[in-house]
Each structure stands twice: as structure tokens, then as C-alpha cells.
Amino acid sequence: MxxxxxxxxxxxxxxxxxxxxxxxxxxxxxxxxxxxxxxxxxxxxxxxxxxxxxxxxxxxxxxxxxxxxxxxxxxxxxxxxxxxxxxxxSTGIDRPLTRVKDWNRFAGHLAKIEMDVPIAAGRKRVTATVLSADDTAARVKLDTGETVDLPHHDIRKAKLVLTEDLIKATETPSPPN
CATH class of the missing domain: 3.30.300.70 (RimP-like superfamily, N-terminal)
Structure with a gap:
């Protein structure tokens, strides 16, 4: 559980x-x-x-x-x-990432992340690919290719970026005929 x-x-x-x-x-x-x-x-x-x-x-x-x-x-x-x-x-397709389960569910998708403290070359705002998360941090891949762990307590806000891949991943299947 x-x-x-x-x-x-x-x-x-x-x-x-x-x-x-x-x-x-x-x-x-x-x-x-x-x-x-x-x-x-x-x-x-x-x-x-x-x-x-x-x-x-x-x-x-x-x-x-x-x-x-x-x-x-x-x-x-x-x-x-x-x-x-x-x-x-509701959360909408470009939902906020507020729970560990959200970060894990949407691994592979892009997110806009705003931090309370700078990361990666002093930036507080990044767009990165979500990789995973645990109770302490979210793991993302930056556009530079660098993988970083973002402590949850330092994340001000994070939300998914609306992309074709995200739309496809969240489509409700059509009911069978």
C-alpha cells in the first residue's frame, strides 16, 4: 500500500x-x-x-x-x-504534479517546474522530462541531458506540458460498439 x-x-x-x-x-x-x-x-x-x-x-x-x-x-x-x-x-490534461504518484504516472512526459531554490546553472524554472519520484524527490531529465533529483520541499509548482504525446496518453478509449 x-x-x-x-x-x-x-x-x-x-x-x-x-x-x-x-x-x-x-x-x-x-x-x-x-x-x-x-x-x-x-x-x-x-x-x-x-x-x-x-x-x-x-x-x-x-x-x-x-x-x-x-x-x-x-x-x-x-x-x-x-x-x-x-x-x-478537475486537473485537466496539463495537470499539476503534486503527488509522488502523479510524477510516476506521467514519467516520460514534459513538465514545467518552478523551484524555490536554483538548480541546473542557477535556474529556478525548467522544462524537463519526468522520470520518476519517491517520497523525497522527483527525478527529471533536463534539456541538457542531465538527470537531477528535485527535492519535493523545494518544488514551488510543477505541471505537465500539453503535448501530442500527453493527449494520446490521456485519451479516454472509445466504448466498444
């Missing part, structure tokens, strides 16, 4: 508190938390990005179900002292 580090995103601060509050409930009804983002100050928007645990495409009904669960949890636990709005969405 994979560790929680592999199946849940790592968040800090208020986003981490919200993730810790909602992830178990989402998992209990067949979803996986991909990302929590809080945008704005006066009336913050809590953005929840999720996947279906069975890896099928997230539907509008799924987003509605997730929204009801998250709203109920946040209303009870009240981690945000002011009024807030909730936005629930």
Missing part, C-alpha cells in the same frame, strides 16, 4: 490545514485530493482540484459531490475566519 506521501499532496499553512481536513472525506467517497489553493484576501477563493480514485474522468456531478462534502467540512471546522467562496475542478 502506498504511503500518504505518495497519494496526497504536500501543503503547508492554511492550505495544509484544509487539505488535512478534507482529504479523508474525499477518499471515503472515491476521490483523491490533488491540490488546495487559496486565492485572494478579502473574500478568499478556496480552489480544490481532485481526481477520481478509479482514474476515470471527473464529471460535473463529481465536482458537485466534492463541493457539498468540502463545504460541509469547512463550515463545521471553520478554518477561514472570513467569508470565502469554493471552486472545485
Amino acid at each position: 502506498p504511503s500518504l506521501n505518495q497519494t496526497r499532496p504536500q501543503h503547508t499553512g492554511l492550505e495544509g490545514r484544509i487539505a488535512d481536513l478534507i482529504a479523508p472525506g474525499l477518499e471515503s467517497i472515491g476521490y483523491e485530493l490533488v491540490r488546495v489553493t487559496i486565492m485572494g484576501k478579502q473574500t478568499p477563493t478556496v480552489q480544490i482540484m481532485a481526481d477520481r480514485a478509479d482514474q476515470t474522468q471527473l464529471s460535473l456531478d463529481d465536482c458537485e459531490r466534492i463541493s457539498h462534502l468540502v463545504s460541509a467540512v469547512l463550515d463545521v471546522d471553520d478554518p477561514i475566519s472570513s467569508a470565502w467562496t469554493l471552486e472545485v475542478s
Whole structure:
């Protein structure tokens, strides 16, 4: 069984508190938390990005179900002292890479990565081919051919680059006739 580090995103601060509050409930009804983002100050928007645990495409009904669960949890636990709005969405094809399992699932595809600390010739932003990941780091191949390990705690954000190969890899097979 994979560790929680592999199946849940790592968040800090208020986003981490919200993730810790909602992830178990989402998992209990067949979803996986991909990302929590809080945008704005006066009336913050809590953005929840999720996947279906069975890896099928997230539907509008799924987003509605997730929204009801998250709203109920946040209303009870009240981690945000002011009024807030909730936005629930699927990951999309050019999804963020927030969990170890995402890095491993999309090995061989391109990702744009933004680091908190410089890597490779002092760059903080790179586009690289995803190779693999474990609990401590993501392994990527830079355009120079160099393979580097990027500690998860130093990755500010990472997302897949929309390419023909990625589209093909994520296409839903047509139902049999």
C-alpha cells in the first residue's frame, strides 16, 4: 500500500490545514485530493482540484459531490475566519504534479517546474522530462541531458506540458460498439 506521501499532496499553512481536513472525506467517497489553493484576501477563493480514485474522468456531478462534502467540512471546522467562496475542478490534461504518484504516472512526459531554490546553472524554472519520484524527490531529465533529483520541499509548482504525446496518453478509449 502506498504511503500518504505518495497519494496526497504536500501543503503547508492554511492550505495544509484544509487539505488535512478534507482529504479523508474525499477518499471515503472515491476521490483523491490533488491540490488546495487559496486565492485572494478579502473574500478568499478556496480552489480544490481532485481526481477520481478509479482514474476515470471527473464529471460535473463529481465536482458537485466534492463541493457539498468540502463545504460541509469547512463550515463545521471553520478554518477561514472570513467569508470565502469554493471552486472545485478537475486537473485537466496539463495537470499539476503534486503527488509522488502523479510524477510516476506521467514519467516520460514534459513538465514545467518552478523551484524555490536554483538548480541546473542557477535556474529556478525548467522544462524537463519526468522520470520518476519517491517520497523525497522527483527525478527529471533536463534539456541538457542531465538527470537531477528535485527535492519535493523545494518544488514551488510543477505541471505537465500539453503535448501530442500527453493527449494520446490521456485519451479516454472509445466504448466498444
